[in-house]
Amino acid sequence: MTAGRPLGDYLRARRELIRPEEAGLPAGNGRRRVAGLRRSEVAMLAGISTEYYVKLEQGREIHPTDQVLEALSRALQLDATARSYLASLVHLPHVETGPKRELAHIRWLIDGWPLTAAVVHDRYNDIVASNALMRAIVPAYREGANSLAALLLDPEVRALYGDEWDGLTARSVALLRANSGPQPYLVRTQQLIAQLTRESPRFREVWPRNDVHGAGDGVHHLAHPRVGALSLRFARFPVLGPGEHSIFVYYAEPGTPTADALAVLAREG
Structure with a gap:
């Protein structure tokens, strides 16, 4: 992951693992220049603009709504654990800095x-x-x-x-x-x-x-x-x-x- 861009890095990694035919899209002829889905294809599947999706991957937008996260989860075919993980990258919890607990x-x-x-x-x-x-x-x-x-x-x-x-x-x-x-x-x-x-x-x-x-x-x-x-x-x-x-x-x-x-x-x- 790139420092400061966990959400975008995760979206890109999952996008690159999905083949077009797995998402119900035509594979097309010839060699694709990107691994997996294109950004525009993920945006289309999620029902959001390509420009907005690009901002998410580039870390210029880090606060998508729960509705957008759900749409991205469907587009990227995430299971329940992965959906929860995706949400956690947006809703960051408070970090404890106290002493280690005695066990x-x-x-x-x-x-x-x-x-x-x-x-x-x-x-x-x-x-x-x-x-x-x-x-x-x-x-x-x-x-x-x-x-x-x-x-x-x-x-x-x-x-x-x-x-x-x-x-x-x-x-x-x-x-x-x-x-x-x-x-x-x-x-x-x-x-x-x-x-x-x-x-x-x-x-x-x-x-x-x-x-x-x-x-x-x-x-x-x-x-x-x-x-x-x-x-x-x-x-x-x-x-x-x-x-x-x-x-x-x-x-x-x-x-x-x-x-x-x-x-x-x-x-x-």
């Missing part, structure tokens, strides 16, 4: 879950706490590390996720953008983006797409070097109160081979 009580909580792995992230995927079982499953997910950097840069983490790595990295990068969208130019955001742009080819591939993703729940299939195949359910729980932290938990259905494997990891450490 000792959260550490006590997750340390009391011997058979449930847990890690606490802030909005940048920096790990502020993890319990023993989490570190036994993914040693790189330790306090002070960044889980997205570990996922993208650590070969042991990549091997652990196997065939899921491509999809997981795409969703994780999209989650970073969703979390940082309202305040994309905070120092920590820029530090992380700069590091991953420099060190990770996968990040350089995915980040420019401007995808956004909301964390939910599901199942990870891992290949653990000590206990073999794991089918771990996962879920995210936001931590209420000041700050923007979430607890990610990983657990197994009782009586399954994965539950037995977690018991071995918990016992052996």
Whole structure:
């Protein structure tokens, strides 16, 4: 993103990902000079003037109405998460500048879950706490590390996720953008983006797409070097109160081979 122009950058990135035929427009003959849709085509689909749309992309207009945002969301085929993200780029929230919240009580909580792995992230995927079982499953997910950097840069983490790595990295990068969208130019955001742009080819591939993703729940299939195949359910729980932290938990259905494997990891450490 260009400093000071998050809305325009996002509109342009999404426009470039849509082929004319996907929007119900003729592809035309010959080679198009732009990737995806033209500005005039997005404006037509949204029912606004091309001049006004150009101002939005160039950052000369930064306060479109909710009706315009809804029309742009339809034109750019945004899902619910992406629509919310687009709105957040216009309705910027107040930025808290106070001291970091003390999370000792959260550490006590997750340390009391011997058979449930847990890690606490802030909005940048920096790990502020993890319990023993989490570190036994993914040693790189330790306090002070960044889980997205570990996922993208650590070969042991990549091997652990196997065939899921491509999809997981795409969703994780999209989650970073969703979390940082309202305040994309905070120092920590820029530090992380700069590091991953420099060190990770996968990040350089995915980040420019401007995808956004909301964390939910599901199942990870891992290949653990000590206990073999794991089918771990996962879920995210936001931590209420000041700050923007979430607890990610990983657990197994009782009586399954994965539950037995977690018991071995918990016992052996």
